[in-house]
Amino acid sequence: xxxxxxxxxxxxxxxxxxxxxxxxxxxxxxxxxxxxxxxxxxxxxxxxxxxxxxxxxxxxxxxxxxxxxxxxxxxxxxxxxxxxxxxxxxxxxxxxxxxxxxxxxxxxxxxxxxxxxxxxxxxxxxxxxxxxxxxxxxxxxxxxxxxxxxxxxxxxxxxxxxxxxxxxxxxxxxxxxxxxxxxxxxxxxxxxxxxxxxxxxxxxxxxxxxxxxxxxxxxxxxxxxxxxxxxxxxxxxxxxxxxxxxxxxxxxxxxxxxxxxxxxxxxxxxxxxxxxxxxxxxxxxxxxxxxxxxxxxxxxxxxxxxxxxxxxxxxxxxxxxxxxxxxxxxxxxxxxxxxxxxxxxxxxxxxxxxxxxxxxxxxxxxxxxxxxxxxxxxxxxxxxxxxxxxxxxxxxxxxxxxxxxxxxxxxxxxxxxxxxxxxxxxxxxxxxxxxxxxxxxxxxxxxxxxxxxxxxxxxxxxx
Amino acid sequence: xxxxxxxxxxxxxxxxxxxxxxxxxxxxxxxxxxxxxxxxxxxxxxxxxxxxxxxxxxxxxxxxxxxxxxxxxxxxxxxxxxxxxxxxxxxxxxxxxxxxxxxxxxxxxxxxxxxxxxxxxxxxxxxxxxxxxxxxxxxxxxxxxxxxxxxxxxx
Numbered sequence: 001x002x003x004x005x006x007x008x009x010x011x012x013x014x015x016x017x018x019x020x021x022x023x024x025x026x027x028x029x030x031x032x033x034x035x036x037x038x039x040x041x042x043x044x045x046x047x048x049x050x051x052x053x054x055x056x057x058x059x060x061x062x063x064x065x066x067x068x069x070x071x072x073x074x075x076x077x078x079x080x081x082x083x084x085x086x087x088x089x090x091x092x093x094x095x096x097x098x099x100x101x102x103x104x105x106x107x108x109x110x111x112x113x114x115x116x117x118x119x120x121x122x123x124x125x126x127x128x129x130x131x132x133x134x135x136x137x138x139x140x141x142x143x144x145x146x147x148x149x150x151x152x153x154x155x156x157x158x159x160x161x162x163x164x165x166x167x168x169x170x171x172x173x174x175x176x177x178x179x180x181x182x183x184x185x186x187x188x189x190x191x192x193x194x195x196x197x198x199x200x201x202x203x204x205x206x207x208x209x210x211x212x213x214x215x216x217x218x219x220x221x222x223x224x225x226x227x228x229x230x231x232x233x234x235x236x237x238x239x240x241x242x243x244x245x246x247x248x249x250x251x252x253x254x255x256x257x258x259x260x261x262x263x264x265x266x267x268x269x270x271x272x273x274x275x276x277x278x279x280x281x282x283x284x285x286x287x288x289x290x291x292x293x294x295x296x297x298x299x300x301x302x303x304x305x306x307x308x309x310x311x312x313x314x315x316x317x318x319x320x321x322x323x324x325x326x327x328x329x330x331x332x333x334x335x336x337x338x339x340x341x342x343x344x345x346x347x348x349x350x351x352x353x354x355x356x357x358x359x360x361x362x363x364x365x366x367x368x369x370x371x372x373x374x375x376x377x378x379x380x381x382x383x384x385x386x387x388x389x390x391x392x393x394x395x396x397x398x399x400x401x402x403x404x405x406x407x408x409x410x411x412x413x414x415x416x417x418x419x420x421x422x423x424x425x426x427x428x429x430x431x432x433x434x435x436x437x438x439x440x441x442x443x444x445x446x447x448x449x450x451x452x453x454x455x456x457x458x459x460x461x462x463x
Numbered sequence: 464x465x466x467x468x469x470x471x472x473x474x475x476x477x478x479x480x481x482x483x484x485x486x487x488x489x490x491x492x493x494x495x496x497x498x499x500x501x502x503x504x505x506x507x508x509x510x511x512x513x514x515x516x517x518x519x520x521x522x523x524x525x526x527x528x529x530x531x532x533x534x535x536x537x538x539x540x541x542x543x544x545x546x547x548x549x550x551x552x553x554x555x556x557x558x559x560x561x562x563x564x565x566x567x568x569x570x571x572x573x574x575x576x577x578x579x580x581x582x583x584x585x586x587x588x589x590x591x592x593x594x595x596x597x598x599x600x601x602x603x604x605x606x607x608x609x610x611x612x613x614x615x616x617x618x
Contacts, residue, residue: 066554075499232501282561312502
C-alpha cells in the first residue's frame with residue numbers, strides 16, 4: 001500500500017540528525033535538493049514514506065570523490081611493489097618465430113619477464129575463449145601483447161621492453177570486414193572468419209517488398225570508437241605464500257573475471273580473490289580481464305606485489321572498442337509512408353577476437369528494425385574477424401549503430417515522399433501491444449508520447 | 464635532485480630523479496593521490512593542480528620546475544570541518560559521477576573563481592576547456608560552479 005508523505009517536501013527544510021558517526025555533522029537538506037548523505041542513509045519518516053521517484057538525490061560516493069579521497073586502483077600502493085609493462089605486437093598479423101627476453105631480464109632493476117608459453121591456459125574471452133593473454137604463436141592485431149616485464153619502476157620496465165627481441169613472419173593482413181567475409185585469409189584457422197551470425201525472420205519480406213509502392217536501398221556505416229575512460233585500466237596482483245592470489249582491479253565484473261583468472265592460471269576459484277574498487281569510467285570497456293593473469297604470474301615469480309596501469313596508448317591499441325557496422329537497409333513503404341517490409345544485412349567488424357560480440361550482434365539485430373511496426377522483416381548479421389583492435393562491449397551493445405541506420409533511412413523516406421519526418425515516425429511507431437521483431441508483445445509503449453513531447457519541447461514545426 | 468615545495472600550506476620535499484613530473488612527485492613521493500593520471504600528455508586535465516595561482520597539468524610539468532612554488536591540490540580545498548563551496552556544490556548537484564575527472568575539474572574551477580567570482584557560462588566553459596569528463600557530465604559541472612560562485616559571493 002502506498003503511503004503519502006505527511007508534508008510536502010518542498011515546503012520545509014529537513015534537518016536530519018546523523019547519529020551514526022561523530023564525523024558527520026547534522027545535514028541541512030535544502031528545499032530543492034534533499035540529499036542522500038554518504039555512507040549512512042538517514043532513516044527519517046519522510047524518507048520511509050516517500051518513494052525515490054521525483055526526488056533529487058546525490059551519489060553516496062560523491063563526498064569522497066570531491067575530496068580527492070576515493071581510492072582508484074592507481075592510488076593504491078604496497079611496500080616493495082614493482083611495476084609491469086606489456087610489449088605490444090609490431091605486426092598486425094604474423095607468426096611468432098621466437099621471443100628472446102634474456103637481454104631485458106639482465107637489465108638492472110628488472111625482476112622478471114613473462115611470455116605466453118608460461119601461462120598455464122593461454123586463452124580467455126567472455127564469449128569464446130579465442131584470445132591469448134600474451135600471444136605465443138600468432139599475433140592478430142597490433143594490440144596483442146607478446147611479452148611482459150616487471151621492474152623496479154615503470155620507466156625501467158618501459159626501457160626493458162625495448163630489449164625484447166621478437167622475430168615475426170608476416171601473414172597477410174585483413175583490415176576490410178567485407179574482405180574478411182570471403183575467408184581467403186583465415187585469422188583463426190581452421191575456423192571461418194565469420195565467428196557468429198544472427199538471422200531474424202518475421203512475415204514474408206519478399207512479398208512485402210513486392211507489394212510496396214517505393215523501395216529504398218541505402219548503406220550505412222559506423223566507425224570504431226574507443227571508450228576512453230579517464231581512468232586507464234589498472235590492476236595490482238599479489239601472490240601470497242600459501243599459493244593464493246589477490247587482485248585489485250579496475251575490472252567492472254569481478255566474478256566473471258575470477259572465472260577467467262581461474263581458467264588461465266589453472267587455479268581453483270577458492271584461491272583467487274578479486275577486489276574491485278570504484279571505477280573511473282567503464283562504459284563497457286572494463287568488462288573483461290586484460291593483463292590480470294600476467295600480473296598474477298609476475299607476482300608469483302618475484303614474490304612481490306605487481307602493478308600495471310595502462311598508458312593512454314595501451315588503452316587505445318589494446319583495450320576493446322565499439323564494433324563498426326556496415327548496414328544495408330532495403331525498406332518497402334506504401335504511398336502513405338507506412339513500412340511494409342524491411343530487409344537488413346549487417347556486417348560487424350569484430351577485430352581480432354570475439355570479446356562481447358555475441359551480445360552486440362544479438363541486441364543490434366533485434367533492434368535493427370527500429371521502434372516501428374514492420375510485419376515483414378528479415379535481418380541477417382555476420383560478425384567477422386579482422387586484424388584490427390578487438391571490438392567488445394560499449395554502451396548499448398550495437399543499439400546506437402543500428403539507430404543511426406534506421407533513423408537515417410526514415411529521414412530519406414520522409415524526404416522522398418514529402419512527408420514530415422515526425423509524422424512518418426508516428427505513422428509507423430510501436431503502440432501498446434505491438435509485436436517486436438522477435439514477436440514479443442510490448443507493454444508500456446510510449447514511443448508516440450515521447451516523440452510528441454520531444455517535438456513540443458524543442459519546437460518542432462509540424463507545418 | 465632535491466625538490467622543495469609548499470603544498471597546501473605545508474613545506475614538503477623529496478629527493479627525486481630529474482625526470483619526475485610534478486604529478487608523480489605529488490602522487491608517489493607525497494602520497495597526495497587526489498590528482499590523477501589520465502593521459503600523461505596534458506590532454507585530459509584530471510591531473511590539474513594550482514601552482515603559484517595558475518592551474519597546470521601536473522603530468523607535463525617537471526617537479527623541478529615547480530621547485531620553490533606554492534602548490535594547491537584537491538587535498539588542500541576542504542578543512543577538517545568544512546567542504547570548499549565548490550566541493551559542496553559538486554556533490555549536491557550531481558557534478559561527480561565516476562569522479563575520476565572531478566578533482567581536476569574542481570581545481571580548474573577553483574582557479575577560475577579565485578580570479579573571477581562571477582563568471583559567465585562562457586567563462587566557465589573556457590576555464591574547463593582543458594578538462595575532459597567521459598561520463599559527459601558537463602552540464603552539472605557548469606551548474607555546480609555557478610551555484611558555488613553564488614554561495615561564495617553571498618558568504
